[in-house]
């Protein structure tokens with residue numbers, strides 16, 4: 001939404017000369033900027049609490065996590081203010097954004113420590129469970145929330161526990177892997193609830209926007225380069241393309257999957273305005289040069305991959321049509 005305001009709409013209006021609308025939108029941009037600053041001051045204690053929670057991480061990773069949380073806080077403020085959230089709703093949304101990934105660097109309980117990605121799959125539920133100890137009645141009172149504190153906490157908890165789903169394909173794969181292990185152990189499987197309600201939807205949109213943009217794509221590339229299962233999947237895609245004589249590298253296959261995840265992330269959002277905002281992040285991420293962290297680093301671009309993807313899909317269509325014709329003839 002931010003970029004939409006900052007570029008296309010403002011420019012168009014300026015050209016055709018609607019100064020009134022121009023100033024209204026500029027005013028909103030200024031308000032959003034102020035709120036981002038004020039939220040950081042208002043919730044500096046919560047922000048510090050979450051950063052401290054990542055103390056066990058290697059420094060670069062810790063900074064990544066902190067930066068992601070900052071990006072999500074900015075994102076929810078943009079979404080919330082564009083969507084005219086009340087002051088109270090905005091505060092609850094900001095708290096949910098600050099705490100949403102709080103437990104992502106935690107250690108799994110001993111019992112589950114052997115299950116790969118267990119913490120990743122359960123981090124939303126775990127963070128939601130801690131909300132009542134952190135966001136006390138006194139805390140809500142201090143930040144000017146009036147009315148039903150339990151209700152307010154519930155909204156924060158729901159938004160946090162619902163920021164996982166329904167989720168893009170790669171996370172479904174990870175969740176299925178964890179659930180298969182849990183089943184072997186006779187444990188209940190983990191479910192990721194749908195995002196419902198405006199606060200949940202706004203947090204989900206901000207998290208998905210972050211996944212759908214350039215940073216998210218880079219994150220996925222480094223995950224796919226380092227996790228064996230993903231690497232295998234990418235090698236399989238390379239082989240499928242080779243069957244049609246199309247030369248695709250493993251890095252290109254990884255980027256292909258990254259874009260597919262971004263599109264799935266976008267399609268999870270029900271609110272059309274928020275969906276358009278996520279889509280804009282995808283479009284902006286198409287013009288960048290990416291690096292696949294192989295040795296030596298591979299340089300990849302979406303334009304080249306897109307034309308290979310088009311060729312591949314065309315070749316598949318032709319092969320399917322031929323197969324159908326042969327069936328009819330037989």
Ligand SMILES: [Fe+2]
Nearest residue numbers: 100101123163
């Ligand atoms: Fe998360």
Ligand SMILES: [Fe+2]
Nearest residue numbers: 072100101207
């Ligand atoms: Fe997140």
